[in-house]
Structure formats: C-alpha cells, structure tokens
Amino acid sequence: KAGVTQTPRYLIKTRGQQVTLSCSPISGHRSVSWYQQTPGQGLQFLFEYFSETQRNKGNFPGRFSGRQFSNSRSEMNVSTLELGDSALYLCASSSGGWANVLTFGAGSRLTVL
C-alpha cells in the first residue's frame, strides 16, 4: 500500500514568488491535512480537506490556500512568499473516522531567499 506522497521534496523560491505543493494521500483516505513545521513555532495546522471541502482552517493569512480534487489529491498554494514562510510543509491523510490518526508524507522543504 503506497504511503502519502508529497512533491516536490525540496524547493527554493525568492520573496514575492508563489509556490504550489502537491500531496497524494493513501488510497481510500478522504481527509487531507496540511501542517507547517518551523523550529520556532513547531507544527502548526494549516487546513484540512474532506471530500473536496475545506473542513477547517488554522490561523494563517489568506496567502495560504489549498484545494482537494475528486481523487482526494490535494494541493496547497502560498502566494507572495515571505522569508518567514521557509518551513517543512507536511501533508497527512486519514480515513476521516473518529480517531483521526494521521499518516504523514515526508514533507516538502521550502526555502525562501
């Protein structure tokens, strides 16, 4: 059974650019969540999608957006990049059941110069 796949694994952007990160969940999982991990703030919840609908959103500015497709694959976009957006972006999928156990991808490490 394939795990959660995130692409790209590493990327470097400059301030003001935008970036799109992709996540393919485990087959059959309908929930996809995104987290930002930085040394200073730790793991912070960005948003969660379930059956193409955003179910919840963390406390991030509108520059951070996402979407989920009918095959449950998800993308997140960050526009007008800032230096502080440098982070490891983690995607996780779950079946959406009560337990909310997450299976994480390896992450996309974004560096903003």
Place this chain on the structure above:
Amino acid sequence: SQQGEEDPQALSIQEGENATMNCSYKTSINNLQWYRQNSGRGLVHLILIRSNEREKHSGRLRVTLDTSKKSSSLLITASRAADTASYFCATDAGGGADGLTFGKGTHLIIQP
C-alpha cells in the same frame, strides 16, 4: 497555538535505559496520540489513547493518560539507538474536524 507541551524538551540517555516523556494539554480531548519524527522527515503515528482510557501498551511503548491533570506520559523501555528521534503528543478535541494540535516535542537521543 500549541495545545500540548512536552517535557523535557530534550533527553539524552544510554542505550538500554528507559525514556519517559510527558505531555500537558489545556482543553478537553477526545483522544491523545503520540508521534515520532526522525530528523526532518514526516511524522509516524505510534499510539493512540482514548479519553476514557488510563493506560495503553504497544510493544516497548507504554502511554498513560490522566484527564483530571490534563497530562500524558510516554515510556519507551529498553531504548535502542534507532529510537533517537523527536516525539510529539497530539490532542484531538473530537469529531475530526478541528485537526490535531501538536506540542513542540521532546528530542530524544540514545547514546550507544
């Protein structure tokens, strides 16, 4: 904002010793989970304990939960070098719609 706070922030022990990490949280929870993260990689789910459970075991892992004190502990027995990682507790307020809230983690180093 972080819900869980792990203690200690870092822990270094000798291989074969037991490692104990603690987690405190602030609000009512549906369940509490522990995850492991190896350097710069994704997190791996270790164990889940429901709010009505007090203790749970899985292999060399033992988790306790005290909802009256809003705290949990993770015990790793007979530690191995491969246990070197960061460990995070994550709380779920219930319903699955609010996502998990993670603490900042305990960095565990097992000295050979």
